Amino acid sequence: MNVRTLSLLDGAQSARGIAVIIDVFRASSTIVAAFAAGARRIIPVGELDAAYEAKRRNPEFLLFGERSGLPPEGFDHGNSPAETSRLDLRGKTIILTTSAGSQGLVSARQADEIIVGCFANARAAADYIAAAQPSQACLVAMGVGAEKKALEDETCAQYIRALLLGEPFDLQTALAAILQDREAQKFLDPNSPLYNPGDVDFCLKPNAYGIVPRYDAVRGITI
Numbered sequence: 001m002n003v004r005t006l007s008l009l010d011g012a013q014s015a016r017g018i019a020v021i022i023d024v025f026r027a028s029s030t031i032v033a034a035f036a037a038g039a040r041r042i043i044p045v046g047e048l049d050a051a052y053e054a055k056r057r058n059p060e061f062l063l064f065g066e067r068s069g070l071p072p073e074g075f076d077h078g079n080s081p082a083e084t085s086r087l088d089l090r091g092k093t094i095i096l097t098t099s100a101g102s103q104g105l106v107s108a109r110q111a112d113e114i115i116v117g118c119f120a121n122a123r124a125a126a127d128y129i130a131a132a133q134p135s136q137a138c139l140v141a142m143g144v145g146a147e148k149k150a151l152e153d154e155t156c157a158q159y160i161r162a163l164l165l166g167e168p169f170d171l172q173t174a175l176a177a178i179l180q181d182r183e184a185q186k187f188l189d190p191n192s193p194l195y196n197p198g199d200v201d202f203c204l205k206p207n208a209y210g211i212v213p214r215y216d217a218v219r220g221i222t223i
Contacts, residue, residue, distance in 0.1 A: 001129075001133065001134065001135065001136070001137060001164070002017075002135065002136045002137070003136075003137050003139065003161050003164050003165060004136065004137070004138045004139065005138075005139045005141065005154075005157045005158065005161060006138050006139065006140045006141070007140070007141045007142075007143060007149055007153075007154065008141075008142065008143050008146050008147060008148075008149065009103060009104065009107055009142075009146040009147070011104075011138070011140045011141070011142075012103070012104040012105075012107040012108045012140050012142070012146075013107050013108070013109070013110070014110065014138075015108045015110060015111045015114075015138035015140055016110055016111055016112070016136050016138060017111065017112055017113075017134040017135055017136030017137055017138060018111065018112065018113045018114075018115065018129055018132060018134045018136070018137045018138070019108040019111035019113070019114045019115070019137075019138045019140055020115050020116070020117040020125055020129070020137065020138070020139045020140060020157075020160060021101060021104040021105050021108065021114060021115070021116055021117065021140050021142060021215075022117045022118060022139060022140060022141050022142060022153050022156050022157055022160075023098070023100045023101030023104065023118070023142040023153060024118045024119060024150075024152040024153055024156050024203050024204075025150070025152055025153075025183055025184070025187070025199065025203055026079050026080065026081055026098075026101075026199055026203060027079060027096070027098040027100060027101020027102055027142075028101055028116050028117060028118035028120075029081035029118045029119075029120055029199070029202055029203045030064065030079050030080065030081045030084050030096070030098075030101075031096070031101070031116050031213050031221060032081070032116065032118060032120045032121050032209050032211050032213065033081040033082075033084040033085040033120075033202065034064070034084050034087075034089055034094055035211050035213055035223050036085060036209055036211060037084060037085060037086075037087050037088065037089040037090075038088065038089045038090030038091065038092070039089040039090075039092050039093070039094055040091050040092060040093055040222075041093045041094070041219065041220050041221065041222055042064075042093070042094045042095075042096050042213070042220055042221040042222075043061070043093065043094065043095050043096065043220040043221070044096050044097070044101075044102035044105040044106055044215065044220065044221060045095060045096070045097045045102060045106065046097065046102060046103050046106045046107070047097070048067065048072055048097055050097070051063060051065065051072075051095050051096075051097040052074070054095045055074075055095055058093070058095075060093075061092075061093045061094065061095050062076045062077065062089075062092055062093070062094045062095065063075040063076050063077070063094075063095050064076065064077045064078070064079065064084070064094050064095065064096045064097075065078070065079055065095075065096050065097040065098050065102070066078050066079040066098055066099065067099065068099075068194075069194040069195060070194055072097075079096075079098050080196040080198075080199055081120075081199055081202045081203060082196050082198030082199045082201070082202045083196060083198075085202060093220075096221075099144075099145045099146065100142040100143060100144065100145055100146040101116075101142055103142070103146045104140055104142045104146060105215050105221070106217075108140065109217075111138065112134065113132075113134075113214065113216075114214070114215040114216070115128060115129075115212055115213065115214050115215070116212075116213040116214075116215065116221065117139070117156065117160055118156060118203065119152075119156055119159070119175075119203060119204055119205065119206045119207075120202065120203065120205060120206070120207070120208050120209050121207070121208075121209045121210070121211050121212060122156060122159055122160050122163065122206055122207055123163060123206075123207040124207070124209065124210045124211060124212050125160055125212055126160050126163035126164050128212045129164060130164060137164065139157040139160050139161055140157070141153035141154045141156065141157045144183065150183055151177065151178055151181045151183065152178045152181070152183060152184065152203070152204075155174045155177075155178060158174075159171060159174065159206075171206060175204050175206070178204060179200070179204065184200055184204070187199050187200045188200060211223055
């Protein structure tokens, strides 16, 4: 198996084989949390207007997502996995639009299969790929706004790669480094009410879920 690590929107667009879309802070983690809370299906969309249109056509669906960290006007919830994990989403369909993760999902059109990965389900994602035995697996670290590399996403991609290839990986040291990085620290800043500090704990708790969300353009994301 050829395992490639790619980054940002260009990486998603060039992914082949099984593509793993990784957005640790926070879309991938929110998706895992939503399915753990009972969600039936998640429809990722790239553009905000498309999210509003999907809601107009399906008023019973829930709108989740963010722009610049905040839930857009009229949204039911933001992009917080800690908050999502406490909701009762049994049987619900969610429309999700975010600055990076949902963009990667809808942009990986050349991949044979698309799954969602983060620290919360890293081992489950690696096991899924290992069982499928594709000729190629592309681990796509989506970064900040899909435009700037992020330590947490790049590290998660390297961790999943190590799991796939049976290579050593110092996970605890890696997680400690992420915790000190500015992308994690902004969640812990008391002067930054945009972010839920509980998201750091959720996003950096490795292998807490055996859920592997899978995306296709017709069904959306399902498990």
